[in-house]
Amino acid sequence: MSKKFIRVVLLLIFISLSAGCSKPDSAHYRYKMALVMKAASNPFFARMEEGARQAADSFKVNLLIAAITRETDINQQVSLIENMIVQGVQAILIAPADSKAIVNALKKAQDAGIRLINIDNRIDAATAAAVGLKIDCYVGVDNEAGGKMAGDYLVKLMSKKGKAAMLEGIRGVDNAEARKRGFLKALEGTQIELAASQSANWAQDQGLDVFANILQANPDISGLFCANDMMALGAIQAIDQAGKSGKIFVTSYDNLQAARQAIAARRLHATIEQHPERMGFGGVEVAKNLLAGRQIDPEMMIELELVTEKNIR
Amino acid sequence: MCFVKNCLQILKTFLKPEAACAGFGLNLHRSIILASKTERETVNPASLVKSRIFGIFLAFVLLCLAIGIVEYAIKDYPVFFRTANLLNVLLQVSINAIMAVGMTFIIITAGIDLSVGSVLALCNVAIGLVMLQFSPENAFFQLVFGLMAALAAGGGIGFLNGAVSVRWQIPPFIVTLGTLGVARGLGLWLIDSRTENLIGRVTPAFAYIGNGSLFGVPFPVIVALVIIILGHLVLTLTVFGRHITAIGSNENAARLCGIRVGFYKIWVYVIGGLLVSVAALIQTSRLGSANPTIGQGFELYAIAAVIIGGTNLMGGEGSIIGTLVGALIIGVLNNGLTLMNIPDEIKQIIIGCVIILAVLIDSMRQRKRE
Numbered sequence: 001m002s003k004k005f006i007r008v009v010l011l012l013i014f015i016s017l018s019a020g021c022s023k024p025d026s027a028h029y030r031y032k033m034a035l036v037m038k039a040a041s042n043p044f045f046a047r048m049e050e051g052a053r054q055a056a057d058s059f060k061v062n063l064l065i066a067a068i069t070r071e072t073d074i075n076q077q078v079s080l081i082e083n084m085i086v087q088g089v090q091a092i093l094i095a096p097a098d099s100k101a102i103v104n105a106l107k108k109a110q111d112a113g114i115r116l117i118n119i120d121n122r123i124d125a126a127t128a129a130a131v132g133l134k135i136d137c138y139v140g141v142d143n144e145a146g147g148k149m150a151g152d153y154l155v156k157l158m159s160k161k162g163k164a165a166m167l168e169g170i171r172g173v174d175n176a177e178a179r180k181r182g183f184l185k186a187l188e189g190t191q192i193e194l195a196a197s198q199s200a201n202w203a204q205d206q207g208l209d210v211f212a213n214i215l216q217a218n219p220d221i222s223g224l225f226c227a228n229d230m231m232a233l234g235a236i237q238a239i240d241q242a243g244k245s246g247k248i249f250v251t252s253y254d255n256l257q258a259a260r261q262a263i264a265a266r267r268l269h270a271t272i273e274q275h276p277e278r279m280g281f282g283g284v285e286v287a288k289n290l291l292a293g294r295q296i297d298p299e300m301m302i303e304l305e306l307v308t309e310k311n312i313r
Numbered sequence: 314m315c316f317v318k319n320c321l322q323i324l325k326t327f328l329k330p331e332a333a334c335a336g337f338g339l340n341l342h343r344s345i346i347l348a349s350k351t352e353r354e355t356v357n358p359a360s361l362v363k364s365r366i367f368g369i370f371l372a373f374v375l376l377c378l379a380i381g382i383v384e385y386a387i388k389d390y391p392v393f394f395r396t397a398n399l400l401n402v403l404l405q406v407s408i409n410a411i412m413a414v415g416m417t418f419i420i421i422t423a424g425i426d427l428s429v430g431s432v433l434a435l436c437n438v439a440i441g442l443v444m445l446q447f448s449p450e451n452a453f454f455q456l457v458f459g460l461m462a463a464l465a466a467g468g469g470i471g472f473l474n475g476a477v478s479v480r481w482q483i484p485p486f487i488v489t490l491g492t493l494g495v496a497r498g499l500g501l502w503l504i505d506s507r508t509e510n511l512i513g514r515v516t517p518a519f520a521y522i523g524n525g526s527l528f529g530v531p532f533p534v535i536v537a538l539v540i541i542i543l544g545h546l547v548l549t550l551t552v553f554g555r556h557i558t559a560i561g562s563n564e565n566a567a568r569l570c571g572i573r574v575g576f577y578k579i580w581v582y583v584i585g586g587l588l589v590s591v592a593a594l595i596q597t598s599r600l601g602s603a604n605p606t607i608g609q610g611f612e613l614y615a616i617a618a619v620i621i622g623g624t625n626l627m628g629g630e631g632s633i634i635g636t637l638v639g640a641l642i643i644g645v646l647n648n649g650l651t652l653m654n655i656p657d658e659i660k661q662i663i664i665g666c667v668i669i670l671a672v673l674i675d676s677m678r679q680r681k682r683e
Contacts, residue, residue, distance in 0.1 A: 013612035043506060171658050199657035204508070204600055205607045209405050216398045217388070230606070233508065237601050241524050258508040258602060265513070 031064035031090040034084040044276050051280030059288045075097040078105040091115040091287040107133045119283045139283045139300045143175045146272045146304045147182025150251040153270045154223050157249040162196040164223040165209045167231045169202050179227045200231045207234025214244050226252040229259035236267045246266035260312045273305040361522035366635045380649035407537035411592040413618040414544040417636045421563040423628025425483040427515030430611035431496035432470050436593030438500040441467040441603020444515045452516035463590040471586020475579035500605040509603040523598030533595045545633040561628025621671045629670035
């Protein structure tokens with residue numbers, strides 16, 4: 001009975017594997033490249049994938065796409081890269097889960113003659129240099145500029161005075177720190193006092209609790225910057241529950257659908273759009289040009305956009 | 314069918330008057346507990362647990378005083394001891410406390426449930442998706458089906474945890490580690506990895522669950538209190554409580570005494586899952602959205618509350634009141650350290666140290682007694 005069961009399971013696994021590996025007509029494509037991302041469950045990377053697919057269609061590229069299940073699972077990402085090397089891709093587009101721990105795996109790919117495009121989270125330059133890794137191009141956004149953009153808008157809403165607070169992302173993560181730096185820069189030269197700055201680890205439930213606590217200690221806060229929309233969605237619930245709706249301006253980062261709805265309801269005041277689909281598209285385009293032997297810039301910066309109630313779609 | 318029969322049976326067990334089974338149940342299980350822990354033969358387990366709770370409560374009071382004094386010293390506007398802030402702490406603790414009651418039952422049977430954080434997210438998604446099937450004018454349907462969705466998701470995963478670990482003798486650590494992934498993935502898949510906004514799309518009555526208050530006390534706090542009192546009564550006064558303690562203390566002895574070990578173990582996980590559903594209703598109402606990423610690491614907070622509260626991780630003894638104090642200690646630390654604007658990395662260090670310290674003090678006191 002159980003032996004039979006095991007045989008059926010093995011057969012099913014075999015069928016699904018062989019179905020997954022069935023190759024598309026490779027003669028039809030000019031290039032073969034891979035996009036290795038962080039969690040596909042995150043809408044940000046879903047949009048990045050969408051953009052990359054579009055580019056692959058229009059440039060006739062055979063694009064393999066792989067993502068890890070947990071956003072911080074660097075080990076899984078390393079094995080994904082190794083898989084791609086074995087499959088003989090000509091270029092890898094990598095959105096690293098960790099800007100340092102990924103370099104050894106990429107060096108292996110480079111030694112196998114694969115061109116490397118870095119998307120989104122930037123690979124640490126010093127670590128890359130230490131192992132002799134050369135990234136052909138970086139495609140992404142300037143998080144510090146984004147933090148400053150959201151900060152500048154908050155400063156304007158607060159008329160350059162009063163008390164502000166910040167909900168930071170996970171401490172020590174590059175984009176969290178860059179957004180924080182940008183926001184602090186925006187506060188320079190104003191009369192705004194930063195009364196509290198705490199991490200809510202990117203999470204909505206923590207954003208709610210942490211900002212409820214901050215409001216207890218500083219009931220006179222009139223502005224808040226959140227390093228991502230999730231934390232902002234929690235914080236605006238804390239604001240409502242404290243009976244302070246409309247008294248605190250909130251700006252954040254990411255432009256999630258739920259954040260746009262909150263902006264339309266005037267509970268959130270601005271967020272930053274990073275255009276992940278342009279990163280995906282741009283990454284494939286750059287890789288194609290590189291493989292075609294054309295000259296490319298070492299950096300391709302995607303323009304950020306401030307989303308307020310005036311320009312939400 | 315079997316499930317319905319089980320339901321009836323457990324109801325009967327709960328309703329059975331204490332006296333009727335005192336002769337068999339009570340004395341027998343006392344003796345099991347004592348037999349399995351021979352080194353403690355002379356110590357009455359009930360008083361041991363009581364003195365533990367007293368020690369933990371003392372630690373909690375000292376912690377509150379310490380936070381109050383430090384905050385008074387470094388801030389020109391101290392708020393920790395204000396009523397508004399204390400109610401705020403209770404509100405924030407209530408979700409963890411509700412989940413920790415279920416976790417206490419589970420740990421008393423020498424089990425563990427690592428899936429509660431993911432199940433919270435799954436229930437949150439289920440509530441949101443089901444409620445959005447109806448228009449906000451249909452308040453009754455939204456509330457009833459939302460509640461049912463939550464209970465089905467929480468109870469269902471709980472049943473799965475219990476049934477799989479009992480039927481195939483797999484350690485609950487492994488089964489719930491599996492369902493941790495299953496529930497999280499299911500939640501993400503059901504809602505297409507998005508965050509759905511519920512405000513304005515569900516009946517305003519739903520907002521009351523998490524945000525309303527009764528006589529000035531937030532509603533979630535009242536719910537948590539009721540669950541804690543019920544949980545305490547079930548653990549200390551009913552046959553169910555005695556039987557799960559006996560199981561955790563020595564499973565084989567309990568089985569030899571005729572206790573239906575598998576039956577009780579499954580029910581402990583179902584109750585744990587249902588309590589997560591209740592916590593999810595409150596959390597969904599508070600967040601005003603269905604978000605498949607919430608609850609990351611909540612299992613650790615629930616387990617920490619139980620352990621700080623003096624429940625033995627090896628099973629066989631524990632207390633709901635202790636768990637409540639454990640949850641309060643974590644909540645007060647989180648709140649107090651944020652009020653003082655202590656950075657997150659330092660917060661993590663302090664909370665970790667307090668957990669170790671609480672258990673250390675407890676075990677030192679115990680050694681002294683022996």
